[in-house]
Amino acid sequence: LLFLFAFLTLATTGAFAQRVEVEEQETSTRYGFISAGGGVLLYYGDYTSERKFEDRLSANVDVAIGMWFNPNLGARLQWSGYEGRSTAPQGMGFGGLDLNTANQKNDFNLNYTHIDLMWNLSNTLGGYKSDRFWEFVPYVGIGWANASKLGHSPVNRMGVNAGLMQKFRLSNSVDILLDVRAMGTNRNFDRVVRANDGHNFDMTASVYMARAYNVGQPTRRGPCAEPIHITANNVRVAAPASKSDAAEGGTQ
Secondary structure, eight states: HHHHHHHHHHHHHHHHEEEOOOOOOEEEEOOOEEEEEEEEEEEEEEEEEGOOOHHHHHEEEEEEEEEESSEEEEEEEEEEEEEEEEEEEETTTTTTOOOOEEEEEEEEEEEEEEEEEEEHHHHHHHHHHHTTTTTEEEEEEEEEEEEEEEEEEEEEEEEEEEEEEEESSSSSSSEEEEEEEEEEETTTTTTTTTEEEEEEEEEEEEEEEEEEEEESSOOOOOOOOOOEEEEETTOOOOOOOOOHHHHHHHOO
C-alpha cells in the first residue's frame, strides 16, 4: 500500500510539473542603407583665391549604399560630384570665360567615387540605443576622382577624404544626414599648376544634406529571463472557504 501511494504521488507530481520558457533575447545590429542628397562644394586650387568666394561655390549631389556591421563600425560606397569651379591662367585648365584679371574661370565636371570607413562615435561613447535621435559619425575614405569637360582630355587621380556625418533619426527606416567633408587630390587635378609655390595638392570642402533609407533595421527581443519551473511543490492552491468563514465574511 505504501508503494502504491508513493507511485501515485510521483506520477501526479510529474504530470503537474511543466517548464515555462521565456524566449531568449535576440539582438541584431547589422543592417544596410541607401542615401541620396545634395549640397554645395568649394574648390581650392592654385589660383582660386583670385576668384570671388561666392563664385567658387557649386551645387553638387551624392548617392550612397552602405552597411552597418555592428553599432560602432560601418562602410559605404558613395558617388558625389557634378561641378568644380577653379581659376586658371590663359592656356591652362579646361577653358572658360575671361575674368577681369589675367586669369579665366575654370569650370569642369567633377566626379568622385569613394569607399568610406565609418565610426559611430555616439554608440561607442554612450552605448548602443536603437532610438537615439542624434548621432555623430566621423569617417575616412579613399577613392578615384575624375575631372572632365567637353573638348578636353579628362584627368583621373586618386583622392583621400575625411568628414563628419550627423544622423538625425526620423523613424526606424528613415534618417536625415548632415555631412561635412573634405577631399584632397593631386595639385594638377584642375589642369592648373603654379610653379614654385609649395602647393602640393588641390582639395574640395563640401556640405551635403541627404535622406537615408535603412534596410533590415535592427530587431531586439527580450529581455531574457531565467526558465521557470512549476511543480506541485511550489504552486500554492487556495483551499475552499469553510461555511463559518463564509458566514463571517458576509457579516463584515
